[in-house]
Amino acid sequence: MALRTEELMLNMGPQHPSTHGVLRLLITLDGENIVDAKPYIGYLHSSVEKMMEQRTYLQNVALADRGLDYLTALANEEAYLLAVERLGGIEAPPRARWIRTLMLELQRISSHLVWLGTWGNDLGATTVFLYCFRERERMMDLFEQATGGRLHYVYFRPGGVAQDLPAGWTDRVLEFCDEFPGHLQEYNDLLTGNPIFLARVQGVGVLSKDAAVGMGACGPVARASGVPFDVRKAFPYEAYGEVEFDVPTHDAGDCFARYLVRMEEMRQSVRIVRQAIERLPDGEVRTKVPVAVKLPRGEIYARTESPRGDLGVYLVSEGADRPYRLKVRAPSFANLYALSEMMRGWKVADVIAILGTADIVLSDVDR
C-alpha cells in the first residue's frame, strides 16, 4: 500500500530575517522538497516612478538615490542621469566621467560586501558578516569624505559631479585597494575551504544557462550560469570603454558559482579603481547646467550595469522641466523572477542559501 502524501503550503516572510526586507515567499512543499516557490511582492512599494514625475530633473537625483536599490545609490543615480544626459545632449567633462567610473566601482565593492556578509550570516558564518562590514565601514568613510553621505550620496549631477574629490582622497583609496585583496583572501579562507559551507552551497540551486536567459536573469546571477553578458562591455558608458577588466563567468550555475563570480567581480573592481585613479584627468568636474534644466521632447532608454545586474531607465520627456514618465527596469526584479526556477526541486533548508545568492533588494523590486 502506497503512503498517501499531501502537499504543504509554507508561508515565509514578509518578516523573515533572511529575506533582507519584506519579501513573502509562498513555498509549496512535498515533504522536504520544494515543488514551487511563489514570491509575493509589494510590501515596500514607494511609487518612486510616480513621485519622479512631480519633481524636477535635479531633484530626482536625490529620489533615485533612495527610491531604488538603497545599497547602490550611486549606480541608481548613474542610470537615471545617463538617460537625462543622453536625451538632453548634456556632456559631462572627462574628469567627471572618470570620477563617476571610480565611484561606481567602489560602490560595486561595497554592495558585494554587504551581500557576502549577510549571505554568510544567513548560512551561519557570523564571522564573515563582521569582517565584511569592517571593510565596508572604511569604504563608507571614503564615500563620506568625497560626497558627504554614507549611504545616500546625491553626488552625481546632470553634467558632472557635485564637487571635486578632496585632496589626498585618491591616496586613501589606493591604500584601501592595496589592503583589500588581503581581506578578500580572508573571506576566502573562512568560507571556500569550509566543508560545512561547501555542503550547503555546492551544486545547490542550479540555474541552467537556458533558464537564465529565458527568465531574464541578469548580472552576476546570469554570469554564474554561463551567460557572458555585461553592460559595461556590451554598451560601454562613462569611461568603461577605456579601462581593462575581465567579466568573470562560471558554467555551474549553482550557489557556489554565484559566490565565486561575485568574489572575482570585487577583484576586477579593484583593478578598475586603480586604472581610474591612474588615468584621472585634470579639469572641470561639472558643466554649466541650469537648476531647472528642461529636456527636449523625446524618449530614451539607458542601461547600466549596477552591482545587481542590468539596471535600465526609460525616460519620456514632453519638453518640461520634469519627466513625463520614468520607468525603471530593476535588476532585482528580474532575478527574483528566476528565483522560483532556482528553488524548484531543492530542499526547504536550501531556500535561504538560494535566496541569498539571488542578491535581491526589496526596495529595488517594488520601487
Next chain:
Amino acid sequence: MAELAVRAWEAVVGLATGLRVTLRALGAKKNTVQYPIERLDVSPNWHGLLALPLDPATGKDKCIICFQCERVCPDRCIHIEAAGKGKERELTRFDIEMDKCCYCALCVEVCPTEAIVFVPCYEASTLDRSRLLYDLDDLHRADSKEPVARGIFSVGGRS
C-alpha cells in the same frame, strides 16, 4: 576508504584555515568605538544638520531671501517668510522640518551667499517628534536640539 580520508583531511585543513583567520583577528586592532563615550569625527563634507549661522562681520543673517533653497528642496521641507521692503527686508520665518529633510545638500548648493550650511552634527534624534521642527533660533544656534545620548547616558564623569 581512501576517498573518505581525503575528504576528512580537506575538512580539517579548511576549518584550520578559517580558525587561523579568526585567531589573527584576536590580536589585531580594535574596530569598534564605545559610542556615547568615544565619538568619531565626521568629515568636513558631512551632510549633517542644517544651520543658518549669523554673519560674524555684521551680526545679521546672510540670507538674502531669494527662496532658491525652498524651491529646489525635493521634500519641500523649507518654509521661508519675509517682511519689509528693499533694504529693510528681513526674515520673519525660516523653518526646516528636519524629519522630512533627506540630507541631499541641494539647498546648500544653490544658496548664492552660503547662508545655509551643514554643521558636522549627527545626533539629530529626539524623543518628541515636534522637536524636529527647527525654527530661525535653532538654525542660528547651529546645533541639535536634543542630543539624546547625552540625556540618558553618563559614564565616568563624561556624558
